[in-house]
Amino acid sequence: MVKAVVLGAAGGIGQPLSLLLKLNEVVTELALYDIVNSPGVAADLSHINTPAKVTGYLPPPKDGSKNAPNDGLKNALTNAHLVVIPAGVPRKPGMTRDDLFKINAGIVRDLATGIAQYSPDAYVLVISNPVNSTVPIIAEVLKKHGVFNPKRVFGVTTLDIVRASTFTSSVSGADPRKVRVPVVGGHSGVTIIPLLSQISPPHSYTQDEIELLTQRIQFGGDEVVKAKDGAGSATLSMAQAGARFASSILNATVKGESGIIEPSYVCLDADSVGGKQVKNAVNELDYFSSNIELGKNGVEKIHPLGNISEYEKNLLEAAIPELKANISKGISFVADGS
Ligand code: NAI
Secondary structure: OOEEEEEOOOOOOHHHHHHHHHOOOOOOEEEEEOOOOHHHHHHHHHOOOOOOEEEEEOOOOOOOOOOOOOOHHHHHHOOOOEEEEOOOOOOOOOOOHHHHHHHHHHHHHHHHHHHHHHOOOOEEEEOOOOHHHHHHHHHHHHHHOOOOOOOOEEEOOHHHHHHHHHHHHHHHOOOOOOOEOOEEEOOOHHHEEEOHHHOEOOOOOOHHHHHHHHHHHHOHHHHHHHHHOOOOOOOHHHHHHHHHHHHHHHHHHOOOOOOEEEEEEEEOOOHHHOHHHHHHHOOOOOEEEEEEEEEOOEEEEEOOOOOOOHHHHHHHHHHHHHHHHHHHHHHHHHHHOO
16 A cells, blocks of 8 residues: 655645646555645546545534544545645745745644654655745654654755756757756755756756856746746646656655665755765755655665866855755744744
């Protein structure tokens, strides 16, 4: 039995992501939780002829009516192997991801409490922004309950990697499906650090191209927010990216495939898997996105940054103070609610 859970399943990301998970044949049970509409989304997806059994859950109604369903979050999370979280509000034009903190921090903290209680061993994939802070929030809540495992909590930065493949190949002419660019750091503006010097297959860009591509990868999300003109941020490309990362986790942890490497924003405290080495290289930050090798227990190895160019070193220097502030903000929110 492999149960996948989507928290925030009725939203712009949640619906297409749930669809893609329903199509993933490793998943045998798919539980959809949201504060609205999740039973409808579940009924719809349940007609697709793939193995996963789909169920939808809501929180109990506020009026405490007799026909209140059982605690939806508990039922959704119980026996979960993998929990993906796209719950929360998206950006509108002019907003940064950090502007979402006020609303999303509380949502993520409450969902993490449910995970700590009902599915403490699950792999947790955090999509809700600001990822730089929501991942520390989840970790702190799990720590409070004594169930934090740094090898099992991931900030999903895959959309940055997907965008990097698309944007770089539009300049080089390469097949975007075959291009891999490690994108490290965090998941907002200048904390997104594409390592174009490590692009595979190798390609030599001019300095002008490097600067334009870096800027576009860092602020690619703004293109979508602007084009949607108030109707939200990336949903469809995010769903594909989230499903790709979820599939990598399932392939490693369920099918036992080895050698899967995906960048992801993780806690660097797991020294046994190389966290300390990366931590030393990034001024002692507690969280950072680096190339992560996945294994049957989640994070198998946090790869070092490798050789990076002078330009990339400067990007890293600019990212560190912002990441530090974002991480502290998440940690303080759980410690004292501020
Ligand atoms: P949306 O507003 O369309 O959907 C969010 C869903 O969360 C809604 O269905 C809402 O009812 C639900 N929700 C709210 N509070 C909840 C709670 N307490 N429990 C369960 N569900 C709850 O937003 P969208 O576009 O799907 O974006 C979701 C999040 O993903 C946003 O924070 C956005 O910034 C983030 N995002 C992250 C990206 C990444 O690369 N990591 C990329 C794009 C968006």
